Amino acid sequence: MVRSAVLALVMLASVCSFPALAADTPFQEALHAARNDDWEGLSRAQARLGDDHPLQAYLDFHRLRAALPDLNPDRVADYARRYPDSPLPNDIRQLALVAYARDNRWDAARAVYDEPPRSLELNCLYWRAQWQAGNEQALSRARELWLSGNSRPSACDAIFNAARDRGVIGQAEIWQRMELAFYERGPGLMRYLRPMLDDQPYGTAADWLLDLYGDPEQLTGIPKSLPDDQRQVLLAAGFRRLAYTDTVKAREWFEDDLGDLGFTDAALIERSGQRIAWYSTIRGIEDNRDWLDDWLRDHGGDSLVDQRARRAVIEQEWDELPDWIALLPEAERKDSRWLYWAGRAAEENGDEQRARSLWQQAAAQRNFYGFLAADRIGEPYRFSNAVPTGDQTLPELPALARIQLLREQDEPGLAWSEWNWLMWHSNETRQRQLAQYALDAGWYDLTVQASIQARAWDVLAWRFPAAHQQRFQEAGRRHRLDPWLAMAIARRESAFYPNARSPVGALGLMQLMPGTAAKVAREAGQGVPAERQVLDPATNIELGTRYLGDLLDRFNGNRLLALAAYNAGPGRIAQWLAEEDEAVPVDVWIESIPFRETRDYVQAVLTYRVLFEGLHGNPESRTAMLLLPAESGTPYSLAMIED
Incomplete structure (x- = not known):
């Protein structure tokens, strides 16, 4: 059980593994000792603290943690009764369940939870404990957990094996999971599952499913001797994969060869067509355009129509854009984004009055496109700022x-x-x-x-509180950049949580990768900062603003390019800028950024910057703050960065 169970134990024990800066106070001494199983040191510090310290629950937590797996589960329940308004009882329950399971103490494991925990790994351990007591429901719940296209923690293996032994997870469920893994792009999981299938009735189909993942053009050779339900699944899988690897060929075969292939399942045909349409749209494949437009008009799909309208913006098809916007749901059409673009189309098509009307509607909204529309018509931004109301007095908590x-x-x-x-x-x-x-x-x-x-x-x-405002202002002066922009980055990156850690390892307020922090520090003539230093707000702001300043220098002061680089990496910017003879306006370039995360990031940071300055800087200046003149008046192309 397992490595994943051990990982969960380590993660849940964050209250006992995070290093303290220094043992400067009795509580810090006590907590440091408890985290390191130094019970003599804990006793000495505890004598100075007394037994009624407000943070006593943390010290008691470690005493229980250290006693696992021999700990009587009644003590876990007692701990919850003593500290009912704390997150710690749930933490000790999670640690206890993992520890009891590793020690095969299933009676104790059942005692710590009255209902299944949310964590997938703990959920599997919970139902394994129930199965040990003869609870038949455990196997049906195991089947539900099994049916996923993603890998499951190894802590689930035992309950899965029990369900397989009893036939609750059979050949049909294994085949179904292989299909789910195909759609989740999980060839490793597919290969793991294949040996579990007998040659009949699913083994041959499973081999074809693996082959189609590697070479979807083999879909023309799927044996007609296979059961039809399996053939339909395989044909749909093949078209899905071919839509990714060769979208033009997928469209040609889908358009011309469905009958010859024997692809007849209407629901699977619809799903395959939508996938081909998706890649045709986001990749802007001209060879598929006529088919795509006909498909969308006949079959729709809100996300696909949204992407098709976006493609019209990217290619500046101003005559066609209104027709695609009209196919969007009403709520989408009334969103500032599409009101803005409908206004741009009206402007390009010579209807200035309609453009202004649409931009006035968009400008009523507090977001990037609302502010952009306000700038188009020279109106101030609408902050729609509500003043906190009601009784702000809290009881003693x-x-x-x-x-x-x-x-x-x-x-x-x-x-x-x-x-x-x-x-x-x-x-x-x-x-x-x-x-x-x-x-x-x-x-x-x-x-x-x-x-x-x-x-x-x-x-x-x-x-949008003015968090660390003085630090941002001082760092802005040192590195000759706008402090509101740096503050907006921190708000977007971490919501000002100084201990923020991303799944890929970015740290702190401005979410610096350790390698980036080390590089910036070396260039500043400093030593490589330790992780704890990068998490310190003062250090993080200093290194983050210096890095932002470097990006602004690299991109000639253009904040949009610098922000896109901050989010996606500087190396991608050249890929996202067209040749000079294909230069586009700033708004079109923002909409054309391939990564949705980066598109949203650039828009959010610039919007947050406006809000910060409007709320905490100059409240009278609430217009034309979104884009600098050089940013809005410059065509976007590779010429911007060729120097």
Whole structure:
């Protein structure tokens, strides 16, 4: 059980594995000792703290953690009763379940959870414990967990094996999972599953499924001797893969050869056509254009029509764009994005009055295209800023005292967990009270999190607090850049959570990759910073703004190119700029950025920058702040970076 179970144990034990800066206070000494199983040191520090310290739950947590797997599960329940308003009881339950399972203490494992936990790995362990007690429902739940195109933790293997032994997971379920893995682009999982299938009735079809993943053009050779339901699945899989590898050929065969291939399943044919249409659209394949447009008019699909309208923008097909926008759902048509582009089409088609009307509608919205539309008609931006209302007085909550202490003890991760637990267990009124409390306390990352939980989209004081403003201003002066832009990056990257870590390893407020942080530090004549230093807000802001300044220098001060590079890497920018004779306007270039994440990122950061300056800088200047004249007036092409 396993490596993945061990990984879960390590992750859940974050309260015992994160290194402290220094043992400067009795609690820091105690926590450092507890994390390192130094019980004598803990006893000495505990004597100085007393037994009623507000953070006592953390020290008791480690005593329980260290006693696993021999710990009596009653002590886990007692711990939950003693600390009912804390996230820690759930943490110790998770650790206990993993530890008991590894030690085959299934009675104890069943005792720590009354219902299945959310984590996939813990869910498998929970149902394995139930199966050990003869609960037949465990096998049907195992079947549900099995049917996925993605790999499952090895902690699930035992309950899967039990379900296979009892026939709850049989040949049909293994074949179904192979099909799901194909659609999730999981050839490794497909190869893992293949030996589980007998030659009949699914083995031959499974071999063909693997072959089609490697060479989808083999779909013309699928044996007609296979059962028809398997052939239909294989033909659909082959067309899906061929749409990715050779979209033109996929369209030609789909258009001309369905009858000869014996592809008759209407639902699978529809799905295959939509996939060919998707790649035809996002790749802008001219050879498929007539077929694509006919397909979309007959079959629709909101996401496909959206992409087709976007393709019309990229190719500046201003005559055709209104027709594609008209096929979008009403809610999409009324969104500022498509109101803006409908206005651009009207302008290009000579209808200035309609363009202005559409831009006025778009300008009522607080977002990138709303602000862009406002600039088109020379109107101020609509912030639609709601003032917090209601009783802001909170009762005394022990969790708030713990959060305060944890932040003072330089434990942002633990404070974050406490805050999230408190938010999840509060109603909307309490969440709003907590948002204002956090803002007053200067807990800017927690303020933003509270605004999200409370869905307080119009309370901009909570969503865009002036976090670390002085640091950003000082760093901006040092590196000759706009501090509001750097602050907007931090808001987008981490929502001001200083301990943020991305799945790929980016760290801190401005989400710096360790290699980037090291490179910037070396170029500044400094030593390579340790991870803990990169997480420090002052260091992170210094290195992040220096890196941003380098990108702005590299791209001649163009913030759009620099932001796209910050998100996707500098090397991609040249790929996204056309030859000089194909230069495009700034708005078209933004819409043409291939990565949706980067498109959204550039728009969000520029929008956040406007909000920060409008809220905390010059509130009178709320127009023409989105793009600089040089950015909006320059055609976008490779000529911008050739120097």
